[in-house]
Amino acid sequence: MGSLDRAEAMRQQLRAGMDRDSEAVLAPFVWDAGQARMAVHAGHRAVYMTGFGTASAYGLPDIGLLGLEEMASNAARIAAAVEVPLIADADTGYGNAVNVAHTVERYEAAGVAGLHLEDQVWPKRCGFMSGKEVIPLREAAQKVAAAVRARQNPSLVIVARTDALEPHGWAAVKERCEAFYESGADLVFVDGLKTKDDILRAAELMPDMPRLLNSHLMTARDARALNYRIVIQLGTLRAVFGALLGVYGDLARNGITDVEGTPDIEEIAGILGVNRFRELEQEFAADVS
Secondary structure, eight states: OOOHHHHHHHHHHHHHHHHSOOOOOOEEEEHHHHHHHHHHHTTTSEEOOOOHHHHHHOOOOSSSOOOHHHHHHHHHHHHHHHHSSSEEETTTSSSSHHHHHHHHHHHHHOOOOOEEEBBOOOOOOOTTOOOOBOOEEEEEEEHHHHHHHOSSTTTTTEEEEEHHHHOHHHHHHHHHHHHHHHHHHHHEEEOOOOOOHHHHHHHHEEEEOOOEOOOOOSOOOHHHHHHHHEEEHHHHHHHHHHHHHHHHHHHHHSSSSSTTTSSOOHHHHHHTTHHHHHHHHHHHHHOOO
């Protein structure tokens, strides 16, 4: 299957998942292609490229220090590594409506099945960090419209995110989500929902509007009952950092690592696709002999 056909198949797969009545599409946070392969090996049928995690791979916090090149390149690596839909963080689109159009073109070429754009000022910051501010509503809606117009393939899922909850409250959230949906977004996304009550409140404010949820507090089945069509699982990011801090801490304290119950190198290599390369080695070795 060619790369274009493959990307289209992933987009159609994502849209089919969004249309399911039983549960939302569940996509764990990943920030490199190796993690994406592990997620798929574990049974996931979609993955989400986190901006927070991508920034962390550079040793940086998620406060707008990475740009389009770093993010789109990472998305391309992840999309090429797995045959499940990739939903990717595209931050603010890295500028005005013209920049947003260029960002959508780059992400679409990278092979993503869906992306989300937010209404924060630049430099932005993680949706769960304090001190956020948003651009004027009219400008934000224009950027969503530019994203929708820029996509070459209508199957690409465009999600419009608002970070207005912390600085401006629920009325602003509702107004912005309605404007973004009218501008052509496939889904709306209220970030910074920190409690189940927040999740329920967003659903009550916009019951008929399909939404994306960023939370570890609700199952994909329960989320779909509230019209959340995609759930990106924030808890996986926290768990990965927690596990690594624990392992590194144990090693620093004890001078040795306990690997009991962990996969060996051959198993890890298998998850990363070594068997395909071994088959090629055998094929070409036979031709040479």
